[in-house]
Amino acid sequence: xxxxxxxxxxxxxxxxxxxxxxxxxxxxxxxxxxxxxxxxxxxxxxxxxxxxxxxxxxxxxxxxxxxxxxxxxxxxxxxxxxxxxxxxxxxxxxxxxxxxxxxxxxxxxxxxxxxxxxxxxxxxxxxxxxxxxxxxxxxxxxxxxxxxxxxxxxxxxxxxxxxxxxxxxxxxxxxxxxxxxxxxxxxxxxxxxxxxxxxxxxxxxxxxxxxxxxxxxxxxxxxxxxxxxxxxxxxxxxxxxxxxxxxxxxxxxxxxxxxxxxxxxxxxxxxxxxxxxxxxxxxxxxxxxxxxxxxxxxxxxxxxxxxxxxxxxxxxxxxxxxxxxxxxxxxxxxxxxxxxxxxxxxxxxxxxxxxxxxxxxxxxxxxxxxxxxxxxxxxxxxxxxxxxxxxxxxxxxxxxxxxxxxxxxxxxxxxxxxxxxxxxxxxxxxxxxxxxxxxxxxxxxxxxxxxxxxxxxxxxxxxxxxxxxxxxxxxxxxxxxxxx
Numbered sequence: 001x002x003x004x005x006x007x008x009x010x011x012x013x014x015x016x017x018x019x020x021x022x023x024x025x026x027x028x029x030x031x032x033x034x035x036x037x038x039x040x041x042x043x044x045x046x047x048x049x050x051x052x053x054x055x056x057x058x059x060x061x062x063x064x065x066x067x068x069x070x071x072x073x074x075x076x077x078x079x080x081x082x083x084x085x086x087x088x089x090x091x092x093x094x095x096x097x098x099x100x101x102x103x104x105x106x107x108x109x110x111x112x113x114x115x116x117x118x119x120x121x122x123x124x125x126x127x128x129x130x131x132x133x134x135x136x137x138x139x140x141x142x143x144x145x146x147x148x149x150x151x152x153x154x155x156x157x158x159x160x161x162x163x164x165x166x167x168x169x170x171x172x173x174x175x176x177x178x179x180x181x182x183x184x185x186x187x188x189x190x191x192x193x194x195x196x197x198x199x200x201x202x203x204x205x206x207x208x209x210x211x212x213x214x215x216x217x218x219x220x221x222x223x224x225x226x227x228x229x230x231x232x233x234x235x236x237x238x239x240x241x242x243x244x245x246x247x248x249x250x251x252x253x254x255x256x257x258x259x260x261x262x263x264x265x266x267x268x269x270x271x272x273x274x275x276x277x278x279x280x281x282x283x284x285x286x287x288x289x290x291x292x293x294x295x296x297x298x299x300x301x302x303x304x305x306x307x308x309x310x311x312x313x314x315x316x317x318x319x320x321x322x323x324x325x326x327x328x329x330x331x332x333x334x335x336x337x338x339x340x341x342x343x344x345x346x347x348x349x350x351x352x353x354x355x356x357x358x359x360x361x362x363x364x365x366x367x368x369x370x371x372x373x374x375x376x377x378x379x380x381x382x383x384x385x386x387x388x389x390x391x392x393x394x395x396x397x398x399x400x401x402x403x404x405x406x407x408x409x410x411x412x413x414x415x416x417x418x419x420x421x422x423x424x425x426x427x428x429x430x431x432x433x434x435x436x437x438x439x440x441x442x443x444x445x446x447x448x449x450x451x452x453x454x455x456x457x458x459x460x461x462x463x464x465x466x467x468x469x470x471x472x473x474x475x476x477x478x479x480x481x482x483x484x
Contacts, residue, residue: 011431021087210293225310252326318382
């Protein structure tokens with residue numbers, strides 16, 4: 001099995017989970033700046049103050065009650081305020097990535113660093129220069145960065161002013177943000193992603209239910225399409241992909257009803273977004289979904305034109321696990337849920353400490369499915385294992401479980417590519433420990449590089465190489481051939 005010279009190897013992080021510097025450099029606040037740390041079994045909360053002065057909390061993707069404002073309280077630790085201090089340590093971290101041999105690096109541009117108070121507040125030049133320096137540092141080491149514009153971290157100003165993505169004003173705000181980034185960094189970055197895991201809204205619909213989530217998602221997909229069009233106008237050599245969270249779902253039994261249910265779950269959770277953004281129009285089954293969710297969308301003729309003219313150039317995805325579904329839940333009492341995601345666990349698979357099902361065979365299946373369905377280049381943005389790591393007395397960190405997970409998935413990638421899957425890159429999540437998106441924890445570690453910080457805020461943030469650091473370096477140097 002061979003991997004071409006230009007295949008991209010690297011890792012993926014996000015601004016909100018790594019940077020810290022939450023109120024430095026002209027940056028304004030984002031929603032997770034008001035988030036606490038959850039637990040292994042529960043997601044984090046976002047905190048706010050009601051108009052009557054009382055405290056409140058909500059889940060990510062929920063919307064502020066009328067008149068409420070995000071607020072900080074002295075009895076809560078906000079893990080994203082410091083993150084892993086990438087804002088001040090990016091040169092050190094990128095040097096470590098280069099030592100592993102990265103040929104690419106994926107991160108997000110914080111919208112709140114570029115337009116802290118929306119378009120009307122103007123461009124923050126300090127934020128522009130920060131990312132320019134980050135991308136220059138990547139290029140210095142020969143990395144070809146693939147950069148994401150948005151990962152649910154718009155300035156809270158936009159939510160408090162416009163109500164967030166249910167307001168079509170957000171389309172204009174996002175596209176202007178995208179144009180600035182695409183223009184400013186066109187000489188440093190020629191591969192972009194618009195939205196990270198755009199379909200996650202279909203999984204976390206929030207307390208407002210389907211109408212709000214599908215309205216937000218429609219506005220986001222139109223904004224993404226307009227950004228793709230803008231990118232091609234700015235520089236025809238820029239390619240822009242869409243990115244969706246991978247949902248690999250099996251029928252629990254061979255009952256035809258289970259098979260149909262599993263396919264509809266794929267349509268509901270993945271296809272709805274990926275089909276629209278790759279093909280340029282809503283799939284036929286969207287009408288079924290809208291009816292089931294009691295959703296009515298305002299889709300203008302200009303929206304339809306934008307979607308078809310702004311089709312994504314490639315499909316990016318995340319893949320961590322698979323799950324199963326069944327129509328026999330009342331009959332099969334022993335079924336467990338998979339990682340708190342609301343899906344059912346597969347009895348044939350082992351799981352991580354967080355209950356996420358480990359399924360490298362499903363990864364191979366998923367790669368073939370995406371390749372055959374979409375017929376565009378695909379790119380793995382996120383694949384990794386969150387786990388508890390232990391520092392030995394001599395300072396070593398033996399994370400063989402992480403190596404085993406990644407080895408098995410890279411084997412599946414290599415096999416799928418040899419069988420014709422058009423995948424051009426692989427970035428692990430995340431190459432360095434970071435704040436968990438869903439739980440806000442530091443103890444849920446993904447990295448090849450250990451960051452000395454725990455859930456209680458204890459640690460000095462110094463970096464340490466794990467066993468997996470040296471293993472991944474060997475994998476990249478051998479172009480995926482040496483996986484032992």
